[in-house]
Amino acid sequence: MGPIRRFLALPPDSVPKTVFVAVTLCLLASMVVSAVAVSLRPVQEINKLKDKQINILQVAGVYDPEVDVLEAFAAFEPHVLELATGEFTDKFDAATFDDRAAADNPETSVALEDDPAGIGRQSRFVTVYLLRDDAGAIDRVILPIHGYGLWSTLYGFIALEANGNDIFGLQFYSHAETPGLGAEVDNPRWKALWPGKRLADEDGNLQITVARAAPPAGADFHVDALAGATLTSVGVNNLVRFWMSEAGYAPFLENLKAGEI
Ligand SMILES: Cc1cc2nc3c(=O)[nH]c(=O)nc-3n(C[C@H](O)[C@H](O)[C@H](O)COP(=O)(O)O)c2cc1C
Numbered sequence: 005m006g007p008i009r010r011f012l013a014l015p016p017d018s019v020p021k022t023v024f025v026a027v028t029l030c031l032l033a034s035m036v037v038s039a040v041a042v043s044l045r046p047v048q049e050i051n052k053l054k055d056k057q058i059n060i061l062q063v064a065g066v067y068d069p070e071v072d073v074l075e076a077f078a079a080f081e082p083h084v085l086e087l088a089t090g091e092f093t094d095k096f097d098a099a100t101f102d103d104r105a106a107a108d109n110p111e112t113s114v115a116l117e118d119d120p121a122g123i124g125r126q127s128r129f130v131t132v133y134l135l136r137d138d139a140g141a142i143d144r145v146i147l148p149i150h151g152y153g154l155w156s157t158l159y160g161f162i163a164l165e166a167n168g169n170d171i172f173g174l175q176f177y178s179h180a181e182t183p184g185l186g187a188e189v190d191n192p193r194w195k196a197l198w199p200g201k202r203l204a205d206e207d208g209n210l211q212i213t214v215a216r217a218a219p220p221a222g223a224d225f226h227v228d229a230l231a232g233a234t235l236t237s238v239g240v241n242n243l244v245r246f247w248m249s250e251a252g253y254a255p256f257l258e259n260l261k262a263g264e265i
Contacts, residue, residue: 059177063163064135064144080146081134088128090255092265101131103148121246122152122239132256134265142166145260147253149174151243154235156180158189158243164203168257171212174198174244186236197227203248203257210248214241 014021057077061067066076082098085091106112106127113125133146143166150159160176175195181187188194202224203212211221214237218226229237246252259265 056177059175060133060146060161063161063173063175064133064146065163065173066135079135081136082131083134084129085132085253085256086129087126087252088255090253090257090259093129096129098131101129103127103130106130116251118251121150121243123150123157123243126251142260142265144172147247147256149243149247149252151239151246153179153181153189153239154186154233155182158236158239162244162247164257166260168260169203171198171201171203181233181236185233186230188230188233189236189240194228194230201225201227210245210254212244212248214238214244 011020011024054073057073058067060080061073061076064080066079068076082101083092084094084096084098084101086093106129107123107125109127112129113127115125116123130148132148134142135144135146137143144163145166145168146161146163148159149162150157152158156179158176158179158181160174160178162174163172164170165172173195176189179187179189181189201212203210205211205221205225209221211219211225212227213219213221213225214227214229216229216234229241248254248257256265
């Protein structure tokens with residue numbers, strides 16, 4: 005008798021048959037799960053992109069759930085910005101430029117020695133978005149920001165008024181801070197503290213601060229830290245100040261203020 009016949013002749017509850025059935029089932033189940041995961045990947049990518057676009061609409065104050073996201077997003081002008089010069093570059097296609105991949109690529113990024121935002125590498129190029137008014141003048145600029153909180157890197161956007169100094173809004177679209185503690189960065193009540201705050205004082209010194217107490221510069225530059233989540237708040241303070249500094253968007257904001265954008 006061959007090995008297959010001998011196997012078939014075994015009683016159904018024998019150890020080899022039980023193991024065979026279990027292994028076959030596991031293999032089949034893992035194949036189904038992998039096939040579904042692979043086939044859903046493009047849908048997930050589209051949903052991720054849509055979520056990011058919704059966040060841009062929200063931070064710019066123009067999100068309307070009744071309006072198609074793509075249609076609403078068409079009002080935004082994406083540009084790839086070279087951080088060091090504060091000027092737009094056409095080296096890359098702004099519609100497809102991948103900021104996160106650029107931050108990992110040694111050709112387009114730098115390893116940070118002074119790294120208050122805890123990001124390790126910084127892309128030299130980032131995608132920013134302009135929203136214009138009906139007359140074609142810049143109304144708002146939407147700038148991506150990211151940095152480490154307590155447990156995770158928070159990714160989000162800050163929207164500034166056309167004067168490049170007044171904050172219109174701030175929101176994160178991805179992080180893994182603790183629900184009820186650090187994740188309160190998503191609480192609408194906390195996000196509502198940002199509009200109207202200012203980045204720099206009259207002398208151009210960066211003053212915006214997320215902390216329990218207001219900085220000496222005054223309440224215009226102060227966003228209250230989250231209660232019970234001081235460490236995430238410190239992370240947000242550091243990342244906002246980093247991205248608004250010379251190493252971040254300061255050169256671009258100077259150009260914006262000078263009317264050169
Ligand atoms: C399980 C667990 C999760 C926590 N998650 C966070 C968090 O996401 N962000 C944060 O700032 N603090 C978090 N904390 C609290 C910090 O350890 C720390 O106590 C807190 O940031 C201090 O803030 P406070 O001075 O406002 O109380 C967490 C604590 C525990 C035990």
